[in-house]
Amino acid sequence: MNKLFEKLHEKEELPVSLKSEVMQSYDMVKLITDISDLFTNKFFKSTAVFLSGEDTSEKTDSIENDDDTK
Numbered sequence: 001m002n003k004l005f006e007k008l009h010e011k012e013e014l015p016v017s018l019k020s021e022v023m024q025s026y027d028m029v030k031l032i033t034d035i036s037d038l039f040t041n042k043f044f045k046s047t048a049v050f051l052s053g054e055d056t057s058e059k060t061d062s063i064e065n066d067d068d069t070k
Helices: 002-008 016-052 057-069
Strands: none
C-alpha cells in the first residue's frame, strides 16, 4: 500500500495527512466488511447448524487430523 502512494505523484510530495486519512478510511471499510461478514453469512450458517442439531464434531476432527498430516 505504501508503494501506491509513491507511484501516485512521483514528482510531487504528498501530504502526510492525506496518507493517514486514506489508510484510516481503508481500515474502516475493512472493519465494516469483517463485521458484516460475521453477522450475515457466518451467523446464519451457524444458526442453521445449531437449530438442525447436526453433529459437526466428526467433521472438525477429520479436518484437524488432515491439517496435522501436512
